[in-house]
Amino acid sequence: MKLDELPRLSLGFLPTPVEDLKTLGAELGISLSVKRDDFTGFGGGGNKVRKLEFLMADAVAQGVSTVITTGGHQSNHARMTAAAARKFGMKPVLVLRGNKPDNWQGNLLLDHILGAEVDFLDPDAYFEQINPRMQAHADAAEARGEKAYIIPLGGASALGAMGYVNAIRELAEQYEAQGRKAPDYICAPVGSGGTLAGMTVGCSMWWPNTQVLGIAVTGTAVPFSERISVMANDAAELLGLDQRFAPEDIRIENDYVGPGYSIPSDEGNAAILRAGRTEGVLLDPVYTGKAMAGIIGTVQAGGIEKGSDVLFVHCGGTPALFPFSEQLTADLTY
Template sequence: MKNVNDFERVSLGFFPTPLESLPGLSNELGIALQIKRDDYTGFGGGGNKVRKLEYLMAEACRNGVNVVITTGGHQSNHARMVAAAARKFNMRPVLVLRGNPPASYQGNLLLDRLFGAELEFLDPDDYFTLIDGAMQAHADRAQARGEKPMIIPLGGATPLGALGYVRAVEEMDAQRKALGLPDPDVLVAPTGSGGTLAGLYVGARRYWPNTRIVGISVSAKAPWFQERISRMAQECADLLQWPQRWQPEAIWIEDDYVGQAYGIPSEGGIEAIYRAAQAEGVLLDPVYTGKAMHGLISLVEKQQIAPDSSVIFIHCGGSPALYPFASQILEH
């Protein structure tokens, strides 16, 4: 069997990120709540995708890539960090984004421009039928110019990228042991493309076999994620030669907290942003972590997460996305 250190990766983030107790929210909710501060990974504005990109960019460097192509929504943290990582390794970033051309460039879109990414915008209604062809067209044009392109899928959600969150579980396990704490009862994380959840499932099966993992969907319905994450987790475990298996129904996904649609703030998500800010001084965002915290709070209130449980919330970053939605947040 292998471990995550057997795979080549580049150094991008600042690890280990803190595992911080949240006493205010813990007292309000009646649980022992910690937050894994992957908003502090640092590189390119920080966030969970740094862990995945350490492995994916190592592959790009090894293969002599000089054009990196990826996709996401207008306020995609992943797209922003791919652009930053491409520049760090002297590659040209191309971002094909879901949404119409914006009236102004704020939040992650501003950072995409600062990193000098080439941007293409796809009509949101036709995005899923157009995206594969659009990214491949950029790759074909790069090849025709004599360049070496690489397409990184939505969210960096690949078995190789998921190794980053196997490492994160190892990291949290060491941190809790240093504090004399047992394995947590529950891990909660937002899920938008599935790669983070897949890595958490693989890592937890090995280190915390009795810990339950819940993904709060910010985009798709539960069955899509269950199929996708179980398959990706299996392929990640196969890379490690770990004898682990999952059925789709074993993947716990809550899909009641998306709101109107992906990338559109929800009322419950905005409430959770205010609550975390005023109880703990922690900044969440309206696209990912605000909705995930809304889900966590609701599951505790419905006692689907039992009273007195020890819970870790995975903070995936994303605070740049606060600013484009300032008027909606303040109106709330």
């Protein structure tokens, strides 16, 4: 298989388990399970570890000494990229959306512990400045005689998407070993789109009857369905597949972003408390809380039929809980 021919470095503690969420599923009237990719382990865990296994293999093969990437203040991808860079003897440079904070909490604290060079961009100018700023860091590294490697936002590329093509294969093997049929839906948060692109390609290979559903956690100038279809097609081409995907093949729920990226929403916070109090599962306000709110809301609106078998991909993000303690304790009565 072409997937196995692509260079890959082992980083994650794989395979991650699949856990039934029986109480929450029963409350919603569905069969609900979770793929625990918050347990991938390396660098604090999360979905980006799977992408970095392929991206860092490429960087190592090129003799890279400086890795540059981007994300928000509480970017799991930035934190795990910094950890991966350190593991392979590289310097991490993180260009983050947001002003320099007064307190380094959550993922920002971990970025500091990992010794990343952090460059903050004004959030209003971020999308105009991010590519030139990352390139400027790469040019500066090259001027020092270093080899630089830029990883796009969220590791969202055809190569990065291989992590979730491989994850679907892992899931298919787990379900087959347990004698379970493929789920009706597989759901995940969507920020940069690489995870969903990989899931889309992977499901076309191993779970063709499973519908991939993305819950947007941020807005985007170019619709996610368009961006993800392009990435999925590039990934399919990389794998030598004939299948191609149109924007209408990509299903995204856009009603659960809330006030904006990395800004907690009331629905997301409610979903965090509900998952914690029914299942003992920790979600976060940036990604997984909003995604769970999307699953709950889509079931209630009839977009996911009652009685469906739904698999939620937990993409990690526990460090991002702690900077938002004030919002998440608003229900305290003592």
